[in-house]
Amino acid sequence: MINWNDGLNIGVKKLDDDHKKILNIINTLSVAIRDDEAESVIDSIFDDLEKYTKIHFDREEIFLKKCNYPKIKERIEHHSALIKKFPELKTKLTNSLNTENAQEVSYFLTDWLFNHIIEEDIPATDTFEKCALSKRHVLKQSILKRIINKTTKAFSFTKRIFLLSVIPLTGMLIFAFILLFNDYSRYEDIKKTSSFTHIISNINELAHSLQIERGLSSGYISSSQSKFKDTLNKQRIIVDKSIKSFNNKLMSVHGDKLLVISPFIETFIKDIDSLNNFRKKIDANTVSQSSIINFYTEIIRNILGITSKMAIYNLDKEISSSISSLSSLLQYKESLGLKRAYGTMLIENNEILNKEKYIKFIQLSGSQSTLLNNFNHTATALQKDKLNSIINSNISNKIYNIENSIKNHNFQDVNSVIWFESMTELINGMKIFEDKLTNEINMLIRNELEDATDKLFKWILYSSIIFVLTVIIIYVFEQSSKNEIYQLIDAMKHLARGGRTLKLKSTSTNDEMAKMYSAYETTRQKLLQGDMYTQLYLSKKELEIQRHQKQNLKLEKIAFIDILTGVLNRRKFGEISNKEIERSTRYGRNLSFLMLDIDNFKSLNDTYGHALGDKVLQHFSSTCLNMARSIDVIARIGGEEFAIMLPEVDAEGAYLFAERFREKIYSSQVHIEDKIIKYSVSIGIATLDGDKDKEVKDILQKADKALYRAKESGKNCSIIYT
Known part of the structure; x- marks a missing residue:
């Protein structure tokens, strides 16, 4: 289940409601997959999905045309391509309904929806606002606050600093001219009635x-x-x-x-x-x-x-x-x-x-x-x-x-x-x-009164006015400059606390603050996209864990588990590995295999007996299981030989895992009665080559060759096949 994030809202209620409706339909499919009920709801889910997606696309295209959106043709082509994709996805599930196919379709739909919102609809928010489809709530502001906001809109940051000096000087010259040339003749009369x-x-x-x-x-x-x-x-x-x-x-x-x-x-x-x-x-x-x-x-x-x-x-x-x-x-x-x-x-x-x-x-x-x-x-x-x-x-x-x-x-x-x-x-x-x-x-x-005063009073009044005006102008320009900076600071703090809903739009056009606002908005959208993909990944992992749990239960029931060590046997390991090789090849994913062999195991058996050898094998497999991830697959393929499949891991990552495991084995001890046994392991590493490795035996041969080199190199080491 993927929850809706309010940061995905674009401000057009009908379009936002459409997005939520489509996400609910996709979530319904995910729940059905989780509960193994996908087969019974495929038809109804895809009918609803195609119906509501088409309604959404038609509505969106009408709005975009109304707003004269420049990339409307490209958007319509994208919409048409997806609508055509739905029958293919439905056919794929109907013809071959299994957990992997169902999950693949669910991930594709979720990925499409979030990309559609974040990469297409959110960037069009300004277009919707300009044609009054999307409105931002504006609080009532004081006169001084409105003056500050209008000043911020009208002048860039550098111009405000420049005008901060020019305007008081201009005002000083204008008022000096007025004070010097006004007439004093009607002072007494106007004073009586002022x-x-x-x-x-x-x-x-x-x-x-x-x-x-x-x-x-x-x-x-x-x-x-x-x-x-x-x-x-x-x-x-x-x-x-x-x-x-x-x-x-x-x-x-x-x-x-x-x-x-x-x-x-x-x-x-x-x-x-x-x-x-x-x-x-x-x-x-x-x-x-x-x-x-x-x-x-x-x-x-x-x-x-x-x-x-x-x-x-x-x-x-x-x-x-x-x-x-x-x-x-x-x-x-x-x-x-x-x-x-x-x-x-x-x-x-x-x-x-x-x-x-x-x-x-x-x-x-x-x-x-x-x-x-x-x-x-x-x-x-x-x-x-x-x-x-x-x-x-x-x-x-x-x-x-x-x-x-x-x-x-x-x-x-x-x-x-x-x-x-x-x-x-x-x-x-x-x-x-x-x-x-x-x-x-x-x-x-006031002019009549001011004109009638003597020159000293004029200059005193003039100085006071200039002082007040200068203070006001400095305050307005300072606040208008700080206003943008403080908004950006608050937005970044909001972002740092995990918030994704606060959108910023610079009132300027090409100045430095506009670029900073744009950088913030890009960061917010990318983090929002990352959050959505995290949810998608966690959902995927949850389904994979459930799938592995079900598989493990089935494996135990049909004797696919090695009784002594508790890991898979060679046969089941081959089946799972071949499927993973096919999937990784199709999607270009990393896949690595480890071949592990306990050093001098025959000598241990000959010296201490098979009972102690079994204890070493159990200790070895237990360490494997504890260190492996939930998606890794471990199998015993011979007497003291083991294999580990590492999905989504390249050669470097496989080597790091192998070294951690090797060091763990080398530093551990097996306590049997009054005996303390220490042993080591040699590891061969091979990474999937999609063009050459078609089956698990192909890549295991490479890993086995790397293992042989590790043995020749003195044992207790890890070698990558080259």
């Missing part, structure tokens, strides 16, 4: 946090509550922190400045007071999805109204226009969020007759046009271009088509998941743009 306008970023974050809580609350009501509970609780904490931050920022604004937005502040306070009670109703599931949307929408609309009011405050024209643009964009994103919610409900429920939701959905489209016009009226050309690129993007066109289907009540043509994900992608794009506008507004105000 604290007021700085609440814009808090408004944006609070509105966005509430929009997320609205979506999670709606999902909590409409689906399995456990699915959204933890995420919703975490989002509520984020909202509470945003509220607290907003209140703290309001406290820093002078009272007369707050008069402009005081109605919105009062409403905001009331809304926040009612928020906790409404959350309890959500937790108790006592409110409808529509009520949730309406409640949060009113709070968000009031918060966004603060930004709208600030836009008409007596500020610098450029700042005022930017705030107006941001206000329009915030309102537009809010309408997208509502449209996403109503659209999702209409699609999921096919609510053609729900006029209230349908009308709200249609009205949102009209309000969006107005908001876009307002934005275009105050935005700069660059800001308009940016928004137009988002609105005219592929995802917007996709949303437009789905929206038309909803308007025309063609709910069967749309999918709520695709609608929700598409709208979310567009909203996220808007959020990024909003953040950019917010940063631009803050930058305008």
Whole structure:
């Protein structure tokens, strides 16, 4: 039985399941062979094997064609060749069913399957990933981590080191130019209102946090509550922190400045007071999805109204226009969020007759046009271009088509998941743009303040900024470099501990780290292949041991064992050896034979008697059996002559074995009554020559000649036939 290793998974579930199914069929054959039941299951096993292998090949070829795999023709030829091989294997077993043939077929099938997976399918993993057939699970990452990963992708290791010095220097020159040429004229005026306008970023974050809580609350009501509970609780904490931050920022604004937005502040306070009670109703599931949307929408609309009011405050024209643009964009994103919610409900429920939701959905489209016009009226050309690129993007066109289907009540043509994900992608794009506008507004105000300071303060500020930027850049590039190195270190440790499942793919293309990653992946695949072959070998050895045990029992029953020594007799040794010679010749395997003769054995018999001679023979054969492997075959072929067959052993290995055995005999003693007998052995060695040695007598003649030379050389030595 060969167990599946998860390191063989290629990431395409259907193909991985096919591989497991085929391995189970091959294992079924192996079990049947082990239990001597192969004859009764040959037909069913090969029918299943051919059926499921063909299904697997057809499926794999479809995937490869879909992914434009370059070697598809070669792969199809391989598949076709194997399918044609199955009837041959089945015929071979049917015509001559024996343990050796059955094992040979089982080993062939197992070997084919692992080679197919490791040498063909695993290298195609990248191809499957590129056409989205195989997906890797990616954990949610922090902003800083994403920046580090993108930097690693964009720049090679050496470029990162180079840019580490160039970027801070470039930034120093740019900011030096800005600090030297900025105007100080509006310092006093902008200083009075800077604290007021700085609440814009808090408004944006609070509105966005509430929009997320609205979506999670709606999902909590409409689906399995456990699915959204933890995420919703975490989002509520984020909202509470945003509220607290907003209140703290309001406290820093002078009272007369707050008069402009005081109605919105009062409403905001009331809304926040009612928020906790409404959350309890959500937790108790006592409110409808529509009520949730309406409640949060009113709070968000009031918060966004603060930004709208600030836009008409007596500020610098450029700042005022930017705030107006941001206000329009915030309102537009809010309408997208509502449209996403109503659209999702209409699609999921096919609510053609729900006029209230349908009308709200249609009205949102009209309000969006107005908001876009307002934005275009105050935005700069660059800001308009940016928004137009988002609105005219592929995802917007996709949303437009789905929206038309909803308007025309063609709910069967749309999918709520695709609608929700598409709208979310567009909203996220808007959020990024909003953040950019917010940063631009803050930058305008900050620039006004910085421009108004004296030169000493400019240079102090300049030095601080350069220091911070340099630290950040050094950290990012350092971490991006270490990131690849540490991944490789962890992977190698994983490999050293025996793990084979961790795959590495370099984000770079041709740099040094990519080559190291490639070397690791090659090592992992080879070790994985070795593990599989080890299992195959152990399975083979287990079956061989069982086979030898059965053979030994049969040999004992039919008197193929030499009674005195417990080893095979000459006749049985000849049968087994001839079969092994045929197998080794067919597969080009090594096979060696030893002829062993006890030195001066006749003298021992004449001096001490035949009883002592028998004891020496028993000691000799016992030593042979103890030192031989389970697959080696030992026989007594004459009075004091023995032969040993060593499968899978070449001349050098046979010589080493012979020498160990000879030294063991020479250093041992036979204790009989009050006598201590020491003796030695001469050994002749011959290795199979497939072209000349057709039967065991041919190779034993060579071993016998080598033995004769050993006797002539003074005995107690090992000689290889040449």
